[in-house]
Amino acid sequence: AMPVVSVTLLPGYAAETQHRMVNRLAQAVRSVIDTPEAGTTVFVNEVSTYRRDGKVFSEGRAAHPVASDLVRDYLQALQSGDLARAQSFLSPDFRMCFPGAVVMHTLQELVRLHRQGKSAREAAQLLNISRNTVRVYLATLQRAGLLDGPAGELPTLDVLKASIPRASPRSTIKSLRRRSGWLAYCWLSS
16 A cells, blocks of 8 residues: 555645645655655645634744755855854854764863863863864964963853854865864854
């Protein structure tokens, strides 16, 4: 038997949105059931209104943007040096997860380790991130004049964050992409 999926939507969704949804639903079905693409059918039915939780609805919610378009636009903004635009793509509570699933909550930890005399290699091992990533951030923070001082008196996170866009030229971003094979530049949050 070939799978048939029926979806009921409120009116107002663009044909492109419905097309994306139909394709993704068909892919989801085929990821669970061993069936050929030609054997998977997805129907979309529209209704004029429906009632749920005592409320009557007559139109659907906004469709999500295409994720690959967002990623492309974000990377283009970074590459062109438009860091304000790039930051607009990120959630206010965005945190960069480095390989190994360790989250570096703030740049303060990196500054503290540097001020304690740790080498880039030691800091990379302690933070479980690439030595090249550590070097790029250290170079950026050094240009901003934020690495000197006692380990117990660290710059605030806002000061550190503000230094990154001003002190990181487009070449730093290209360097990150070239050296580590993935884009490690971001706005870090506490």
